Amino acid sequence: MNKKNIRNPEKIVDLISIKKSFDKIIAVNNVSLGIKEGEFFSLLGPSGCGKTTLLRIIAGFEKPENGDVFINGKNVNSVEPNNRPTNMVFQNYAIFPHLNVSENVGYGLRNTSLNKDEIAQKIEEALNLVGLEGYHKRASSALSGGQRQRVALARALILKPRVLLLDEPLSALDKNLREQMQFELRQLQKSVGITFVLVTHDQTEALTMSDRVGVMFNGKVDQVASPEEIYNKPQTKRVASFIGNMNFFETQYLEKKSKTISVSHKDLGNIKLLKSNIFGVDKSKLTIGIRPENFKINNKNGKKQPKSFNAKVVEKSFMGDTMLYGINLRENDHHTYRISISDIKNTPSPNIGEEISVYFQEDDIVAYYEE
Amino acid sequence: MKKSNKIFKVIVIFFLVFLYAPALLLPIFSFNNSKVISFPLSGFSTIWFEELLYENTLHNALFNSLLIAISSTILATILGTLVARASTRYIFYGKRISITFILVPLILPEIILGVCLLTVLIQLGLDLNLWSVVLGHTLLITPFSTLIMVSAFNNLDISLEEASLDLGMSSFQTFRIIILPMVSPGLISSLLIGFVISLDEFIIAFFLTGVEPTLPVYIWSQFRFPAKLPSTMALGTILLIVSLILVSLFEYFRRRMELYNYYSVGLDQK
Numbered sequence: 001m002n003k004k005n006i007r008n009p010e011k012i013v014d015l016i017s018i019k020k021s022f023d024k025i026i027a028v029n030n031v032s033l034g035i036k037e038g039e040f041f042s043l044l045g046p047s048g049c050g051k052t053t054l055l056r057i058i059a060g061f062e063k064p065e066n067g068d069v070f071i072n073g074k075n076v077n078s079v080e081p082n083n084r085p086t087n088m089v090f091q092n093y094a095i096f097p098h099l100n101v102s103e104n105v106g107y108g109l110r111n112t113s114l115n116k117d118e119i120a121q122k123i124e125e126a127l128n129l130v131g132l133e134g135y136h137k138r139a140s141s142a143l144s145g146g147q148r149q150r151v152a153l154a155r156a157l158i159l160k161p162r163v164l165l166l167d168e169p170l171s172a173l174d175k176n177l178r179e180q181m182q183f184e185l186r187q188l189q190k191s192v193g194i195t196f197v198l199v200t201h202d203q204t205e206a207l208t209m210s211d212r213v214g215v216m217f218n219g220k221v222d223q224v225a226s227p228e229e230i231y232n233k234p235q236t237k238r239v240a241s242f243i244g245n246m247n248f249f250e251t252q253y254l255e256k257k258s259k260t261i262s263v264s265h266k267d268l269g270n271i272k273l274l275k276s277n278i279f280g281v282d283k284s285k286l287t288i289g290i291r292p293e294n295f296k297i298n299n300k301n302g303k304k305q306p307k308s309f310n311a312k313v314v315e316k317s318f319m320g321d322t323m324l325y326g327i328n329l330r331e332n333d334h335h336t337y338r339i340s341i342s343d344i345k346n347t348p349s350p351n352i353g354e355e356i357s358v359y360f361q362e363d364d365i366v367a368y369y370e371e
Numbered sequence: 372m373k374k375s376n377k378i379f380k381v382i383v384i385f386f387l388v389f390l391y392a393p394a395l396l397l398p399i400f401s402f403n404n405s406k407v408i409s410f411p412l413s414g415f416s417t418i419w420f421e422e423l424l425y426e427n428t429l430h431n432a433l434f435n436s437l438l439i440a441i442s443s444t445i446l447a448t449i450l451g452t453l454v455a456r457a458s459t460r461y462i463f464y465g466k467r468i469s470i471t472f473i474l475v476p477l478i479l480p481e482i483i484l485g486v487c488l489l490t491v492l493i494q495l496g497l498d499l500n501l502w503s504v505v506l507g508h509t510l511l512i513t514p515f516s517t518l519i520m521v522s523a524f525n526n527l528d529i530s531l532e533e534a535s536l537d538l539g540m541s542s543f544q545t546f547r548i549i550i551l552p553m554v555s556p557g558l559i560s561s562l563l564i565g566f567v568i569s570l571d572e573f574i575i576a577f578f579l580t581g582v583e584p585t586l587p588v589y590i591w592s593q594f595r596f597p598a599k600l601p602s603t604m605a606l607g608t609i610l611l612i613v614s615l616i617l618v619s620l621f622e623y624f625r626r627r628m629e630l631y632n633y634y635s636v637g638l639d640q641k
Binding site for chain 2 (some may be wrong): 059062080081082083086087088090091092094095097098107108110111155156159
């Protein structure tokens with residue numbers, strides 16, 4: 001293979017055909033991925049999907065068996081972590097317990113030619129950046145979880161890396177603090193303008209914070225796109241079911257036209273699918289996916305919408321801003337599909353056991369060829 | 372619940388008395404102004420301690436013991452640290468079995484160890500001197516050092532090392548600034564316990580010492596002279612106090628090591 005040493009400079013991190021396995025278990029399987037300069041990029045996936053391994057390959061802690069890692073246009077395959085323009089925030093923060101806050105934050109400056117005053121100045125700036133003014137002399141053992149994370153952030157950002165790598169940084173925090181830190185991290189990324197690469201298994205975290213998300217399963221990246229696109233047009237069935245909720249229906253293939261494909265379902269009737277919403281390798285069988293919020297309930301006495309079907313309510317739960325229903329399509333079919341109603345006031349509120357009529361829009365439907 | 376607590380209390384008290392009552396006789400008789408070791412006590416005196424000041428053979432034995440204890444403790448701690456580092460950070464063929472063999476001297480009777488070492492040294496045609504005792508004691512202490520250092524390195528979160536490398540430090544700098552300070556309670560523990568073990572070890576020293584006695588060998592030889600018994604007890608008192616101080620220090624550093632571990636994992640302490 002011809003190893004080019006300079007690549008597209010627009011991509012601050014460029015991974016080419018990366019493969020890595022541990023004891024015959026393939027953690028990362030032939031992944032190619034480009035991360036743009038200045039973006040907030042998330043690697044999202046269930047635990048064990050290889051996302052942390054991929055992050056550690058970027059940092060240099062793991063050496064890929066195959067493939068090339070380019071950072072800032074340079075091949076860094078043989079560059080050790082201490083010479084890469086990346087810094088990492090570890091999952092457990094890895095705060096040095098025998099050093100105080102200042103010593104932790106200024107740790108990476110020991111190898112620079114800066115003098116004492118300059119270092120103190122930089123530590124001051126870094127602490128202000130993460131909202132820890134006046135914590136200089138605090139022992140690291142006297143910090144709370146959120147403070148530890150801020151120290152870890154300041155310590156990594158003080159070196160002005162080209163890429164900041166974050167390994168599940170919010171998973172150890174409680175829910176309120178986590179939500180606050182999600183917001184703060186996003187603000188911080190915008191203000192410093194450094195490329196952030198975040199690893200997480202929490203889809204809300206990935207969707208709310210990122211410019212782009214890469215969704216991984218079993219060592220492969222299924223889709224890389226903006227949060228909206230990932231949510232509205234998930235390109236594989238497993239992405240669709242991992243991100244939010246998705247109702248799946250198996251259908252019969254009817255006919256193919258230039259822009260649409262028609263299918264039929266025994267309960268939903270005939271459906272015209274947009275070709276741009278259909279993913280996978282062309283096969284005869286298609287599974288369609290409809291999000292719970294894309295189902296609406298017909299008013300009992302009003303005019304029925306064109307694409308309607310009948311169902312029976314079997315579950316109902318009030319979530320505050322939404323009402324969730326579980327429905328069965330037939331008497332003898334116990335598969336429960338989900339409906340989520342956000343406009344609670346203007347929608348009928350059927351009780352469990354009631355028969356209802358549900359409608360949907362064909363344009364909202366995504367579809368996958370069955371493997 | 373309450374009743375069983377009481378029973379445990381009694382057992383603990385009985386155990387402590389059983390363990391320490393004989394040791395308490397040492398200071399009692401060493402301050403007694405009689406040559407005969409028996410009750411009732413005849414009066415207070417520090418004469419037996421003063422006598423120790425003029426025993427030249429004792430001073431030589433003490434010097435020998437300190438030399439052996441310091442050398443073998445340092446050697447064993449270095450070896451134990453290397454073994455512990457290898458066993459906690461690297462995966463290699465035959466790791467388990469080699470660690471097991473390193474720990475065998477823990478359960479091997481010392482007399483067997485002594486006889487084996489003596490045979491080997493004689494077969495090799497080497498002289499018996501203080502350095503052969505250092506060799507034997509290093510063998511004896513290394514398992515303890517290994518166990519302590521394995522626990523020290525296990526407590527050391529690998530992400531701390533990675534964080535240091537990630538922040539631009541070399542492996543050597545990481546070792547000096549992060550690893551060494553963090554395992555230092557373990558190192559000190561290992562040095563203290565090794566020192567105590569070597570200082571009062573008798574059997575191996577007896578086999579391998581040649582013509583220069585260590586302190587325990589000297590004490591043993593003194594029992595042939597009843598007149599020397601009270602001053603030997605005075606010596607015992609000093610050793611008892613020194614040992615207690617060293618073991619307390621050992622415990623202090625061992626606990627500090629555990630605290631380090633506690634703080635480095637990033638959880639709130641509660």
